[in-house]
Amino acid sequence: MRLDAGRRYLMVAAVLLACYWLVPEGMPRSTAQVGVTVSSMLAVLVAAGSDRPRRVTWAVFSLGPGLSAVADAFTAWHIAVGDPLPYPSLADGAWLAGNVAAGLGLVLLQRGRRVDAAGLLDTAVVTFSGGLVLWVALFQPLQGSLDAGEIVGVAYPVTTILMLAAAVWLVTSMPAPVEGWATAALTSGVLAGLLGNVIYGASDGSLDPQQRWFETFYLLMYAAWGYGALRAATVPAALGESPTWTVSPVRLFAMYAALLVVPGVLLFDYVRELNLSHLPIAIVSALLSLLVPARLWLSMRQLQASTRQRDAYREDLEHQAAHDPLTGLPNRTYIRELLAALMARAARAGHEVALLFVDLDFFKRVNDQLGHAAGDEVLRTAAERMKATLRNGDIVGRQGGDEFVVLIDPVPGPAELVEIAERLVEAISTPIMTGGGKASIGASVGIALARDGQTDPEQLLQDADLAAYRAKGNGRGRVEMFDAAVRAELEARAKLEAEIRHGLATDQFELHYQPVMSVATGQLRSYEALIRWRHPERGMVPPNDFIPTAEESLLIREIGHWVLNTATRQLAAWTEQDRTGHGDVTMAVNISARHLASRTLVDEVRQALHDSGLEAGRLVLEITETVLLDEPTADTHLRDLRALGVAVSLDDFGTGYTSIGQLQKLQVDTLKIDQSFLRSDEPSSQALVQLMVTAAHAFNLDVVAEGVETKEQLDRLAVIGCELAQGYYLGRPKPARDIEVSEVSAGNG
Numbered sequence: 001m002r003l004d005a006g007r008r009y010l011m012v013a014a015v016l017l018a019c020y021w022l023v024p025e026g027m028p029r030s031t032a033q034v035g036v037t038v039s040s041m042l043a044v045l046v047a048a049g050s051d052r053p054r055r056v057t058w059a060v061f062s063l064g065p066g067l068s069a070v071a072d073a074f075t076a077w078h079i080a081v082g083d084p085l086p087y088p089s090l091a092d093g094a095w096l097a098g099n100v101a102a103g104l105g106l107v108l109l110q111r112g113r114r115v116d117a118a119g120l121l122d123t124a125v126v127t128f129s130g131g132l133v134l135w136v137a138l139f140q141p142l143q144g145s146l147d148a149g150e151i152v153g154v155a156y157p158v159t160t161i162l163m164l165a166a167a168v169w170l171v172t173s174m175p176a177p178v179e180g181w182a183t184a185a186l187t188s189g190v191l192a193g194l195l196g197n198v199i200y201g202a203s204d205g206s207l208d209p210q211q212r213w214f215e216t217f218y219l220l221m222y223a224a225w226g227y228g229a230l231r232a233a234t235v236p237a238a239l240g241e242s243p244t245w246t247v248s249p250v251r252l253f254a255m256y257a258a259l260l261v262v263p264g265v266l267l268f269d270y271v272r273e274l275n276l277s278h279l280p281i282a283i284v285s286a287l288l289s290l291l292v293p294a295r296l297w298l299s300m301r302q303l304q305a306s307t308r309q310r311d312a313y314r315e316d317l318e319h320q321a322a323h324d325p326l327t328g329l330p331n332r333t334y335i336r337e338l339l340a341a342l343m344a345r346a347a348r349a350g351h352e353v354a355l356l357f358v359d360l361d362f363f364k365r366v367n368d369q370l371g372h373a374a375g376d377e378v379l380r381t382a383a384e385r386m387k388a389t390l391r392n393g394d395i396v397g398r399q400g401g402d403e404f405v406v407l408i409d410p411v412p413g414p415a416e417l418v419e420i421a422e423r424l425v426e427a428i429s430t431p432i433m434t435g436g437g438k439a440s441i442g443a444s445v446g447i448a449l450a451r452d453g454q455t456d457p458e459q460l461l462q463d464a465d466l467a468a469y470r471a472k473g474n475g476r477g478r479v480e481m482f483d484a485a486v487r488a489e490l491e492a493r494a495k496l497e498a499e500i501r502h503g504l505a506t507d508q509f510e511l512h513y514q515p516v517m518s519v520a521t522g523q524l525r526s527y528e529a530l531i532r533w534r535h536p537e538r539g540m541v542p543p544n545d546f547i548p549t550a551e552e553s554l555l556i557r558e559i560g561h562w563v564l565n566t567a568t569r570q571l572a573a574w575t576e577q578d579r580t581g582h583g584d585v586t587m588a589v590n591i592s593a594r595h596l597a598s599r600t601l602v603d604e605v606r607q608a609l610h611d612s613g614l615e616a617g618r619l620v621l622e623i624t625e626t627v628l629l630d631e632p633t634a635d636t637h638l639r640d641l642r643a644l645g646v647a648v649s650l651d652d653f654g655t656g657y658t659s660i661g662q663l664q665k666l667q668v669d670t671l672k673i674d675q676s677f678l679r680s681d682e683p684s685s686q687a688l689v690q691l692m693v694t695a696a697h698a699f700n701l702d703v704v705a706e707g708v709e710t711k712e713q714l715d716r717l718a719v720i721g722c723e724l725a726q727g728y729y730l731g732r733p734k735p736a737r738d739i740e741v742s743e744v745s746a747g748n749g
């Protein structure tokens with residue numbers, strides 16, 4: 001195992017100490033003694049070399065063992081030549097200077113550390129109280145005339161006290177300016193030297209300082225310093241951290257011990273009848289009575305600070321739990337709490353509460369086109385702008401995604417509410433510059449009011465949400481107020497759905513069949529199955545009154561399924577009854593987007609054909625253009641259906657977004673030109689019909705003109721070359737019982 005520099009040095013110092021103890025007196029021992037101090041100095045210098053930031057500190061510190069080595073060598077030389085050492089001598093000067101330098105080094109170690117008032121106070125308390133003890137022990141006996149010897153005698157305890165201060169300052173540093181073991185080594189070195197000084201002082205001059213056990217204190221001191229310096233140099237200092245000012249039990253104990261020093265010294269004085277000078281005792285007593293309360297005050301402040309910090313932390317946590325991290329706005333949960341509180345208060349006071357539901361328009365596009373980072377920026381900016389637009393008491397929260405909620409309190413009139421909402425829309429609609437590019441969004445706002453104190457928060461949120469949904473449906477960038485009409489509409493829809501369900505279960509629906517004829521020959525070519533609802537109260541209900549509602553739920557699939565089965569069976573039945581042979585008349589069934597998108601449709605068609613026994617080629621499915629745009633699966637399903645042999649017809653062509661160019665790629669066989677084109681007498685409409693017919697033919701599609709009501713319209717179609725037509729002029733939708741079998745088979749002829 002490789003030893004680090006500190007441990008290697010400890011081994012060297014141990015060998016030298018062993019030599020010191022084992023070798024005979026005289027030169028060999030003095031050499032070993034100087035060896036320890038010199039090795040200590042070298043170790044500190046090595047530390048200076050490797051610890052560049054603290055090079056000066058270690059250089060100053062190395063003067064401690066260095067000057068001591070000089071003093072030891074000087075003394076050894078005197079002893080060797082048999083020349084008794086004078087007192088005081090140059091050696092005393094070197095020792096003292098060395099001690100001061102080492103103390104200074106220790107203080108310099110704290111450089112760069114934040115001034116820690118508590119550490120400073122602790123140091124002062126220990127230094128003054130300890131200093132008093134040292135003073136009594138070392139200095140008191142020396143009182144007398146001040147000659148050179150006396151001055152040196154005083155200098156020893158004074159430097160001892162200074163070293164004590166430096167050591168305490170080092171130990172009380174929070175955090176330790178140097179790594180733990182290094183601090184321990186440096187301070188225990190100081191304590192060893194301190195002990196030596198105290199013992200010498202207490203011996204009252206009767207001790208021979210050349211004694212081996214006595215000198216060992218100092219040798220241990222230098223060895224510990226050498227080790228401490230090397231250790232400290234290899235570990236980076238934990239500088240600049242904020243002091244924690246903790247009052248550990250040890251520190252508290254030290255503080256009480258310090259307070260006991262003065263009474264202790266006085267008691268000692270009384271018992272031993274020493275007649276000590278009272279001045280230093282009084283000074284230290286006065287200082288301690290200032291320092292200790294100051295230290296306690298600091299601890300108290302620290303406690304308060306930590307309590308405050310904990311409170312702030314808890315508040316932080318609470319804030320995090322209640323706010324959306326992206327925008328910093330109250331989150332969904334918190335908004336509900338705020339709303340509940342607001343509504344409870346308003347209900348007591350008989351006030352109104354207004355809720356604005358803000359739904360961003362085109363946000364998804366921003367995310368898709370500019371990236372999620374840009375999306376986040378947009379959300380933040382929108383939140384900022386909303387806050388800036390509102391008054392102080394109003395609250396904006398993030399409901400989630402691109403939805404925000406605004407609580408208005410107090411509530412102005414309805415007109416003002418709409419105005420506020422419009423301001424919000426305007427603020428949000430100003431383009432937003434993001435890192436990913438310019439983002440243009442908008443907002444649809446729904447307003448809901450709680451008037452009666454009856455509405456609960458959840459209901460109010462739902463109302464506002466619904467109003468926003470309506471605003472979006474009515475063309476985005478709008479403001480809608482939730483009102484009774486909306487709620488009534490909702491309720492009506494729910495009622496209608498229930499009725500449709502009931503109607504399906506009790507056979508209230510029937511199909512009417514409208515013929516599609518050949519323009520040129522007037523021959524029947526197809527029937528279109530059109531649903532009717534024989535409502536027990538309302539009479540015959542046209543599809544436009546219930547299909548749109550059914551399309552908003554899964555009901556449309558049930559309806560479609562029923563139509564499919566009924567229509568195929570009907571044509572199969574007609575075919576069966578036709579004695580003159582099979583007709584090639586086809587049956588067109590309208591299929592809604594939602595139904596076409598469903599996975600089961602292809603199977604349903606296959607099953608209907610199988611059950612009815614109808615050939616696939618005699619079934620036409622009518623779909624509208626929007627299907628192809630909205631439902632990605634539609635295209636696949638159409639392909640599968642055509643693979644079965646079923647034909648597909650594009651209904652109401654010309655009212656949607658399909659361009660003529662796209663026709664080529666669509667999975668359709670027939671084009672049905674919307675009624676509106678025929679109804680219009682404008683030449684441009686007629687030109688359009690001509691264009692559609694020509695284009696359809698170019699792409700090999702058949703064309704049916706819908707809504708033919710007059711002979712003129714039919715004639716025009718003949719001129720244009722449109723081969724098929726449907727309309728009241730040719731035949732109204734009729735129930736199966738009103739259709740003669742011969743009519744169906746006419747397609748044959």
Ligand code: C2E
Nearest residue numbers: 530531542543544563590591592707708709726727728729
């Ligand atoms: P559509 O598929 O375009 O059907 C043609 C509509 O035009 C029918 O209305 C028909 O009665 C009407 N019509 C036919 N000739 C003329 C005419 O000369 N003049 C005028 N003014 N109208 C004419 P209807 O039966 O009220 O159906 C309306 C729409 O309801 C249909 O439009 C279709 O989109 C939908 N629909 C009807 N039955 C079903 C069905 O079983 N399922 C689904 N999903 N939708 C259906």
Ligand code: MG
Nearest residue numbers: 528590622651
């Ligand atoms: Mg149709």
Ligand code: MG
Nearest residue numbers: 651652672706
């Ligand atoms: Mg149509």
